[in-house]
Amino acid sequence: MIRILTAALLVALAAALPARAQTSDGALEITVAGGEFKPISIALPGFFAPPGEAANLAAQVREVVIGDLVNSGLFREIPPGAHIEQIVDFDSAPRYADWQAINADALVTGFATIEADGRLSVRFRLFDIFAGGQAEGLQFIAEAGDWRRVGHKIADAVYAKLTGEGPYFDSRIAYVHESGPKGQRVKRLAIMDQDGANNRFLTDGRSLVVTPRFSPNDQTLLYISFERGEPQIFLYDVGSGRQEILGAFPGMSFAPRFSPDGRQVALSLEQGGNTDIYVMELATRRLSRLTDSPAIETAPSFSPDGRQIAFESDRGGGQQIYIMPATGGPAQRISFGQGRYGTPVWSPRGDLIAFTKTSGGQFAIGVMRTDGSEERILDSSFLSEGPTWSPNGRVLSFFRESAGANGSASLWSVDITGRNLRRLPTPGAGSDPAWSSLLP
Amino acid sequence: MRLFPTLLAAGAALLLAACSDEPPAADAGAGSGGAVSLDPSSVAYFQQTVGDRVFFETDSSRLTPVGQATLQRQASWLAENPAVNVVVEGHADERGTREYNLALGARRAEAARAFLAAQGVAANRLRTVSYGKERPEALCSAENCWSVNRRAVSVLAGAPTS
Structure with a gap:
């Protein structure tokens, strides 16, 4: 089914924002590195709606917005009980002094209606309290069943405007759902919204499956099955729900990206x-070999410009991270710390490589610059x-597994500053998360 | 699927054997296989008396002297049972990343396969598959479990079970 989600710009209620308290790209100044961190204080009074279904949806959409912003670790909600001004009209400017008095950095108001064709329309306004003006105003129209996505889109708009970061709330996470005893795990491919909602299973557990990976521009997954x-x-x-094998290979095929x-x-x-790295062109299924050594070479990950590939190899004796041209050729080792390094994943921004490190009997998730520094x-x-x-x-998501015969896997996320470590809600144990790109 | 206590006992015996560098199956066979008489062409005989698995050091696919002796007995048994084919399963312990362990399991399976082939087992009777760290047999998170999970197991096809 095709779902429609449209956005329209609302007319600003006040004059364009003055430059005060703004960075050049329009974001509030927030310090993200270092010890001192103050989340953005945001107020979201109840969204306006005519009585009935729209009112219920308005309240639920608002909850999604608050959940996204607070869970990002960059926002704090000022509870409605602390608000001084009770907003009575979506189309009037707020009394900025009342919001300044409770130390609000930003105010979000909303208005939901059900259109004649049954679709949900939600308008929202974002006010910058200290600058004293409307920073954003948008309308989203969607199938009523997509109300959570409307909430994510609003949260994304607020987040992007106030932090200067790109949006990420309207996205999904594919993962491997785990059940059964440790020696006979049942693993099923599952997918859920980034906040854990709308979980559904994609495979039935009859075959062992691992390591789903999302396509960057649509909802296609690559994964490994033992079927x-x-x-x-x-x-x-x-x-x-269609699936097909990628190719007829003479041995094991795995670690796709x-x-x-x-x-x-x-x-x-x-x-x-012997394991080597190849690249396959999807349209023709033509295969090119990129590495050719007796070492284990696996876990390839493209740079966002497509020109390089980070991968792991034990060619130097132990598992370490290397970078080579995407067409193959000389590789340069970038991991030099204590221990073994694997599972390199290039950041979509291009500046960092995330990895799994094994050292001193512990496993760690980390990031390094692309030169290893x-x-x-x-x-x-x-x-x-x-x-x-x-x-x-x-943000990075990853999985943990606890020790022992009763150990089990769980999904986690952490801000790249190392703050805001959170366990993601899954129905049961989960491993191998794969974050999708932003939904259209 | 074998019961866990049996496995641990077998693992302990094998580890002891590994230390003294003696074939583990001789001890295991005398203790358990000796009491019940097994059909020498059966899967049970292969598992308990011949020895169906070899073990590896951490992050290694090098066959130990004990492992080579086990594979030599496997090759002799396979010569006497020419209708039986083998799938060599390579496994890793839980102390590595998933994809690396798939590759490592493949290396271990290949090390065992190549040894059997060198002993004269026809290549078309031998296949390999890696399970990485997906199918541990001993479940604790300690070296005594990890050491028996780092294994290559010869699984028979076409032999009577007992």
């Missing part, structure tokens, strides 16, 4: 016990593995 005995890469279209344009897949093929560890546990980037390159 034919040997692990092989499959393509799954989330929209239609899409290129940034979605036209190629970097992957590992194993033959005679400025390594920062963001999480460490008995087993922390498999980072995946939010569409804006600001």
